[in-house]
Amino acid sequence: MTEQIATNVHWHDGEVSRDDRYRTLGQKGATLWFTGFSGSGKSTVAVALEQALMRRSRLSYRLDGDNIRLGINKNLGFSAADRTENIRRIGEVGKLFADAGIIVLSSFISPYRADRDSVRALHQEGGLDFIEIYVDCPLDEAERRDPKGLYKKARAGQIKNFTGIDDPYEAPNAPELVLKTAEMTLSQEVDAIIELMIQRGILFSA
């Protein structure tokens, strides 16, 4: 088996690199982190962006409550510790996807600055892009939209610790992008993100 061990070394020398994957995909992996109130428009813009990228044959993947809270984080609740662990795991998953060359679109309220900053640090340590996008919609507008009826339940006391009602939202201090969704059209929002991705070299061309 001495030959096989020598072969292993050879193969390990030739490990596929992050850059190999980036070249194959025509894009750099990155995590785009959408943060904002429930109803602010995070998922809406993520879905629209995903489609705009697919039209350009670019690969993105959305992480949201549907595929995270029911999957890898199904053993987490809503205590402070569990919320932090929720965001930490999402950040780690995002980091793996970005390393694989995928553009991750992560849509979670993620109300605490420290949690988001930890995810940013995690990406920076790994030499990966982290783009914080503040989906900035006034609370009264988000509550007026109330697409899932959650504000109504929170006001009625049926949901506790609801961000904006009885739990704080800490806006980003220095997000890479701010989307004022009560003032911008959806295509303006998508265009703004794509322009930023080109500037940052995440998309190699328009």
Place this chain on the structure above:
Amino acid sequence: MTEQIATNVHWHDGEVSRDDRYRTLGQKGATLWFTGFSGSGKSTVAVALEQALMRRSRLSYRLDGDNIRLGINKNLGFSAADRTENIRRIGEVGKLFADAGIIVLSSFISPYRADRDSVRALHQEGGLDFIEIYVDCPLDEAERRDPKGLYKKARAGQIKNFTGIDDPYEAPNAPELVLKTAEMTLSQEVDAIIELMIQRGILFSA
């Protein structure tokens, strides 16, 4: 904002599907799960396969101790409960990657049948391919190789609960593929996996 909500519905109708991603990548997402003793050759074949796929411009991504135990699972130890949670989370990460269209190469000893079967069930529920590859190397051969010096430490009692020494390994009952790494060359192993992936429609052509 009534217009915006109407637009949202439009965009949600047009969500990018799994098939859209598969078409763009020219492959189906899937999880290839390599299981076997420490030193059996799991990572060696995963690294070689990753390179062979890249030569065909196919996108795969390796999950292993390096990027999992130091990342998403860094808050887990080696108790029975933590080992199960370790494999559960890896399975959920694999499922997300497979849904994104990536071919996941997951290399973990994963000694317990029930844990591996849970990951299989998770993929099946999600309509995703799970390919269990038993990296079948006799214990005495794996111990003779001992690439990380772990068997030596386990025999000396410096590592407890080491699979094959003082913790059991439960071989798969019906793996999709068996690689006898003490008898096959590395390129025979890679070819066998690629042939299976073509048969299963994971790779659309050779």
